[in-house]
Amino acid sequence: MAQQDIVKLLCNGYVIPAPRNYEDFKYALEHSSNPSLSLLFGDINILPELLVKAREYKKRILVHLDLLGGFGKDKAGIVFLARMGVAAVITTKPQLGKLAREAGMLVIHRLFLMDSEAIKTGVNLLKGYKPDALELLPASVPASVVAELGGMTGLPILGGGLMHSKEDIEMAVRSGLSAVSASKRELWEPFGKG
Template sequence: MERIFWEAVEENPIIAAVKNMEDLEKCCSLSDIHVVFILFGDICSIADIVQKVKEAGKIAMIHVDLIGGLSTREIAVEFLKNNTEADGIITTKPALVRKARELSMYTVLRYFLLDSMAYENILSQQHSVHPDFIEVLPGAMPKVIHRLCAEIKVPVIAGGLITDKESVMGALTAGATAVSSTNHKVWNL
């Protein structure tokens, strides 16, 4: 039976973000990891990468912006839906989130919180884009995450610079629903 994204995050709020085959093999061997953010691959390898994640019984979320050979247009989401077993996408592009939602895929809209303008973009776009989750980077900003979680209705995933138990707990205590990390030590917390 396929695990639902929300339930998987609720069961374990630590998401493994993988950037190479070594990371993929490691996270697939960990029974406590339920969601995998795929941050690597190309149009020739992505189906096999997703298949490994699915065979391990995990939810496969592809960061569509990072897959070599894919455009940043909606057709890329259709390609992933039709040619892989991916459960959903991660992207910085609102149009791709809309397309993925049309195709009944899970969606994570990623933002880089560099300044107050980026923060304001989150507040304004949450009403028009409707992703399942918003991921904010860097995630090691509990004060900002707390403020953001109080102002938006979309669950927040904190990612980037999540390197230890302290940063995980800081993000979760501030209101993040989950954290994503490429750090193997964090996956084992």
């Protein structure tokens, strides 16, 4: 799938809403025109209800595997999520990303950047495993880092974390990020791409 196609699956502007609780999730369903939501809360007990509600609003849920409680973080757990209808996952763990790819899910690999050694480590994690996109945290990384990782991986580069205003998002996009995830409701409406 082409980079632009992946980004269009995730958002219709530059922002992927990232609700941290049920109230924000409901708000995103009812008030955001984005096609996907990045789920930053929940467990295996509430996930079926969230998936049903998302389908009602024709939205895709990106399940953050590292934040989802109560499921086995192994092949059986990943297959279970795929059978439940989870179409996309976010993870920091390559082994879970590989399993999700095998189960037919879209995979976003999340990479925390604290220094240049983290870039090398992150790229090494991706050897033998190709996610659909890479999400950098924080989203306020320099343009040179975005360009370097884009060139090294050939993946669309997303960002997450520390987005407090539309100006922050505009700066992140100017640095080369294809889109950002944001947990603040006021940032969820699309802007920029027209």
